[in-house]
Amino acid sequence: MATDTLATAAPRTARRVGWGQRLSRWDIKVSPYLYISPFFIVFAVFGAFPLVFNVVVALHDWHRRSGMGDFVGLDNFAWVLRQPLFWRSLENTFSIFLWGGIPQLVLALVIASILDQNLRARTFWRMSVLIPFVVMPVATSMIFGQVYGQFGLLVPNLHDLGLFTEYSSPFFQDRQLSHIAIGSMVIFRWTGYNALIFLAAMQAVPRDLYEAATVDGAGRVRQFFSVTIPGIRPTLIFVILTMTIGGLEIFDEARMFDGGGTGGGTGGADNQWTTVVLYLYNLGFGDWQDRLGQAAAVGWIFAVIILALSLLNILFTRVIASSDSGTKRLPRSLRKASTLRSEAKQSAQATDAVEGDHR
Amino acid sequence: MSTAYIENTAGRGAAKYARKRAARGKSGASHHPSNRRPGWVTYVILAAVFVVSVFPLYAAAMYGSSSTTEIARSVGTLPTWLPTLTLLENFGQVFAAEQFSIWVAFGNSLLVAVSVSASTVFFATLAGFTFSKLRFRGRQVLYFAVIGTMVIPAQIGTIPMFVMMNEFGWIDSLLALTVPGLIGAFGVFWMTQYLKEALPFELIEAARVDGASMFRIFWSIALPAARPGAATLALFTFIGSWNSFFWPSVVMRSQLTMPLVVPQLRGAFTSDTGLVMAGVFLVAVPLLLVLVVAGKQLVAGVMEGAVKG
Numbered sequence: 001m002a003t004d005t006l007a008t009a010a011p012r013t014a015r016r017v018g019w020g021q022r023l024s025r026w027d028i029k030v031s032p033y034l035y036i037s038p039f040f041i042v043f044a045v046f047g048a049f050p051l052v053f054n055v056v057v058a059l060h061d062w063h064r065r066s067g068m069g070d071f072v073g074l075d076n077f078a079w080v081l082r083q084p085l086f087w088r089s090l091e092n093t094f095s096i097f098l099w100g101g102i103p104q105l106v107l108a109l110v111i112a113s114i115l116d117q118n119l120r121a122r123t124f125w126r127m128s129v130l131i132p133f134v135v136m137p138v139a140t141s142m143i144f145g146q147v148y149g150q151f152g153l154l155v156p157n158l159h160d161l162g163l164f165t166e167y168s169s170p171f172f173q174d175r176q177l178s179h180i181a182i183g184s185m186v187i188f189r190w191t192g193y194n195a196l197i198f199l200a201a202m203q204a205v206p207r208d209l210y211e212a213a214t215v216d217g218a219g220r221v222r223q224f225f226s227v228t229i230p231g232i233r234p235t236l237i238f239v240i241l242t243m244t245i246g247g248l249e250i251f252d253e254a255r256m257f258d259g260g261g262t263g264g265g266t267g268g269a270d271n272q273w274t275t276v277v278l279y280l281y282n283l284g285f286g287d288w289q290d291r292l293g294q295a296a297a298v299g300w301i302f303a304v305i306i307l308a309l310s311l312l313n314i315l316f317t318r319v320i321a322s323s324d325s326g327t328k329r330l331p332r333s334l335r336k337a338s339t340l341r342s343e344a345k346q347s348a349q350a351t352d353a354v355e356g357d358h359r
Numbered sequence: 360m361s362t363a364y365i366e367n368t369a370g371r372g373a374a375k376y377a378r379k380r381a382a383r384g385k386s387g388a389s390h391h392p393s394n395r396r397p398g399w400v401t402y403v404i405l406a407a408v409f410v411v412s413v414f415p416l417y418a419a420a421m422y423g424s425s426s427t428t429e430i431a432r433s434v435g436t437l438p439t440w441l442p443t444l445t446l447l448e449n450f451g452q453v454f455a456a457e458q459f460s461i462w463v464a465f466g467n468s469l470l471v472a473v474s475v476s477a478s479t480v481f482f483a484t485l486a487g488f489t490f491s492k493l494r495f496r497g498r499q500v501l502y503f504a505v506i507g508t509m510v511i512p513a514q515i516g517t518i519p520m521f522v523m524m525n526e527f528g529w530i531d532s533l534l535a536l537t538v539p540g541l542i543g544a545f546g547v548f549w550m551t552q553y554l555k556e557a558l559p560f561e562l563i564e565a566a567r568v569d570g571a572s573m574f575r576i577f578w579s580i581a582l583p584a585a586r587p588g589a590a591t592l593a594l595f596t597f598i599g600s601w602n603s604f605f606w607p608s609v610v611m612r613s614q615l616t617m618p619l620v621v622p623q624l625r626g627a628f629t630s631d632t633g634l635v636m637a638g639v640f641l642v643a644v645p646l647l648l649v650l651v652v653a654g655k656q657l658v659a660g661v662m663e664g665a666v667k668g
Contacts, residue, residue, distance in 0.1 A: 024572070031573035032495035038482040039542050040501075043508055046539040050516035050523065057518055064521075114404055117397045125405050127654035130661070131412040134650045136602045138621040139643035143415040146422065146636065153418075156435030192412065193661060200662035249514060252604045252618075259635070260622035277514055277605065284518055285609055296518040303515040310510060 057296040064290030076297040086298065088271055089279040090305075092179065096254070096275065097247040099183030100190075105240070107191045112198035113224055126199075129192030140185055141256035148172070148181045172258060175272040182273055185253045190246075194239055198232060205231035241313045248306055251277040276302050416643060423449050423637030430632050449637035458627040459615055461641060468617040471533055472600040475540040476593045482542040484589055487550025488581040492563055493573075502551070508544045517609060524610050531612040540600060546592055549664075553588030554581065591660035594653055601646055617642050 058076050061069030080086050111129060119125060132140070147153045148171040155169045164170050171181045205228060213223045229236070254275045258264040266282050267274025274282070276298070284295030418437060422430060424446040425438035432438070454461055489495075490502050520539070529535040558581055566576045582589075604618040611619055620642055628634040650657060 024570075027573050029495075032489045032493045032498075035485045035489040035493075035573075035577070036501060036547075039486050039505065039544070039547050042539070042542050043544070046520065047508055047511070047516065050519035051511065053519035053522070054515055057522065062522075111408060114401055117401060118395065119397065119401070119405075123655055123658065125409075126658045127650065128405075128409040128412055130650060130654065130657055131647070132415075134598060134602075134646045134657075135416060136604075136618055136621075136643050136646065138602075138604050138618045139419070139639045140415055142621055142624070142639045143419050143636070146632065147415075147418060151431070151434050153435060153437070160435070188411075188415070192408075196658060196661040197664070245512070249512065255604075255608075256621060259625045261625035264625070265622060280514065280517065281605070281609070284521070292518050292522065299515045299518055303512045306512045307510065 054296050054299060057292055058300055060293055062291075062293035062296070064284070064292055069293075072293070076293045077301070080294055080297045080301060085271060085274070086276075086279060089267070089274045089276050092175075092267070092271075092273055093248055093250065093275045095176075095179045096182050096186070096250060096273070097244075099179050100186030100250075101183075101243055101247055103183075104187045104191050104194065104243070107187065108194035108198055108239075109229075111191065111195040112202055113228060115195065115199050116202045126196060129195055131192070132188050133190070133193045135189075137185070137189060137252040138256045140188060141253045142259060144181065144185050144188075144253075145257050145259055172268065173272070175270075178257070178268060178273040182250070182253050182257055185257075186247065186250065190243070194243070197239055198235060201232035201235035202228060237313075237317050241310065241317075244309055244313060245306060248309075249277055250275050251281065254278045255281070416640065416647070419636045419640040419643070420446060423633055423640050425633050427631055427633060445633065446637060449634050450641060452628075452634055453638045453641055456627050456638075459620055459623050461620065461638075464615040464617050464620050464642075465645070467533060467614060468601055471536045471540075471616065472597045474537050475600045476596040478541045479543060479546045479596045480589045480593045483546030483550045483592060484554075484582060484585045485577060486542075486547045487552075487554045487585070488558070488577055490547070490551040491554040492558060492560065492581070505544050505547050509548070514605075517606070520606075521609055530610055531614050533614065535610040536600075536603075536607055536616070543596075546596065549592050550585060550588060554585055557588060558584045591656060591663070594649070594657055595660060598646065598649070617645070 059071060059073060061072050061075075063069065115122075115125060115129070148169060149155065150167075150169040152169070155164065155171070158164050166173070171177045209227050209231070210223060213227050218226060254267055254273050255265045255278055257273060258268065266286065267278050280295050280298045280302070283289055283291050283298060420442055421437045421439050424441075424443040425433070426445060429438045486505075490498065490505075524530050524535045527534075529538075562580050562584075563576055566580055571579070602618060607616050607619055608622075615623070621639060624635045624638045628638070
């Protein structure tokens with residue numbers, strides 16, 4: 001370490017060696033803290049402080065134009081919980097989350113297992129499912145709004161089939177249908193991304209399990225449910241967790257569904273598709289409102305809901321994981337089959353053909 | 360057979376190919392019993408997925424290629440199936456709009472995204488190097504603290520942050536979009552995980568014996584080793600910053616970024632759908648070029664993140 005000065009050819013004065021040693025000791029001691037300080041400084045100012053300050057704002061009568069007002073205790077929280085609109089937006093958020101979340105998971109799993117084959121132009125297909133991920137959500141929302149509109153691609157054709165009788169687009173009137181429309185944007189944006197995550201997990205599933213299953217006569221569908229799904233369970237849980245947190249924070253799609261602009265962007269004439277974050281935005285920064293105190297209370301309540309859900313998710317995961325006791329439990333058919341593993345391996349190695357990636 | 364040997368004898372391309380083959384042998388990109396190519400049904404499904412993926416942008420371009428009358432006549436179908444010269448005319452009108460300037464918005468978005476990505480990569484690599492390779496008191500606790508900050512929902516800070524920006528005088532200033540994003544917990548987590556594997560302790564020890572200072576070690580050894588992981592982080596940070604809409608719509612008034620142009624379109628063009636959609640297309644297309652250029656890395660990044668997460 002610091003004795004390397006003895007190895008140098010040129011003799012130096014003792015004092016200088018000492019000084020160098022002290023400097024390098026200091027370097028070793030202090031540098032680590034110095035290097036991680038940028039994160040902690042930025043977090044202190046823009047993460048931790050706002051968290052505390054949010055309590056202060058929520059406890060005061062606070063407006064955007066007039067600033068801090070009187071201390072009102074928990075009045076803002078009580079006010080928010082009394083608003084039918086708050087509960088409506090909470091319902092909307094969960095409804096959109098379910099419409100967008102469940103089909104998304106199913107589709108992502110299917111697409112992942114399709115990608116998990118010996119494809120030609122593999123990279124191209126993987127890239128193509130990421131296209132929706134890079135398209136700006138607000139742009140997607142505008143385009144979907146056009147497609148779902150009165151003269152768009154869907155409604156007139158459904159009219160002809162005699163499905164809708166009213167003149168305007170039901171996707172902007174009916175609450176449930178608007179949730180389906182916004183859910184479809186969520187599906188569009190995240191399915192490919194999650195499919196790639198599942199694909200990565202699927203590639204880590206031991207190959208011989210599939211071989212054993214094949215030897216046992218399990219078809220592709222049976223293999224999917226009995227080998228693939230159990231094999232990627234941790235990833236599945238991870239994706240559901242992140243999807244829950246991200247899905248409840250939905251804002252962009254809901255705000256731009258009707259194109260924003262004058263009178264728009266609040267979640268529909270009857271707040272059919274106002275989400276919690278959009279409600280918070282309207283409350284604090286909407287055209288005629290500047291209720292920062294109440295909006296801060298909404299932020300608090302919402303954060304508590306999300307954290308509670310995350311904890312539930314984690315506890316739920318723990319229970320599942322502990323019942324598994326670490327080892328991957330295989331369906332009975334496979335446990336029997338895995339005794340045939342070595343045999344299958346040998347036959348597979350014999351037929352292994354090395355191929356290049358044709359692009 | 361090391362790839363270095365192949366590189367010396369047969370060149371870079373061959374080495375790359377060999378590495379690929381070796382990786383495939385280990386991870387088994389196709390781990391199904393047979394190495395058979397899948398049948399045509401698979402490709403039909405994949406093609407359908409591809410069509411759905413590009414459809415919104417395609418639809419925007421087709422609406423943008425049409426006049427108001429053409430769109431009014433095309434009820435229940437797209438006004439045209441091939442782009443026309445009208446698209447270019449509409450682009451011209453979007454660029455010439457009085458209410459906003461696409462170029463300024465583009466410049467703003469670029470400035471913010473580049474600053475945020477560059478700074479995130481630098482500070483995250485510095486912190487990741489520290490957490491993964493250096494020993495110091497409280498390392499574990501501090502690292503868990505970083506991870507712990509990731510579970511806090513971002514929206515809870517919106518209102519107080521707005522009040523703070525008001526105090527700082529940063530309302531309607533690009534500083535409000537840049538400074539809070541200079542470094543985030545995710546970046547630190549990502550680089551720490553990456554450097555755990557990518558940077559051998561031996562290298563650091565050798566440099567220490569040679570009398571290199573800490574920063575010198577970071578600069579000359581950790582940074583080069585971190586490059587692939589850092590590039591992926593930069594890519595994701597850039598995309599996130601470029602597309603972000605909620606926070607900018609809270610703090611910006613007249614200074615627009617690309618996403619903030621979108622709500623302005625309808626007002627600016629009084630519901631001329633062709634113009635609005637041409638504008639939407641213009642706003643959405645730049646990031647698609649990023650996918651075309653760095654698509655492979657983006658795919659690898661998503662799949663790597665899945666393993667790390």
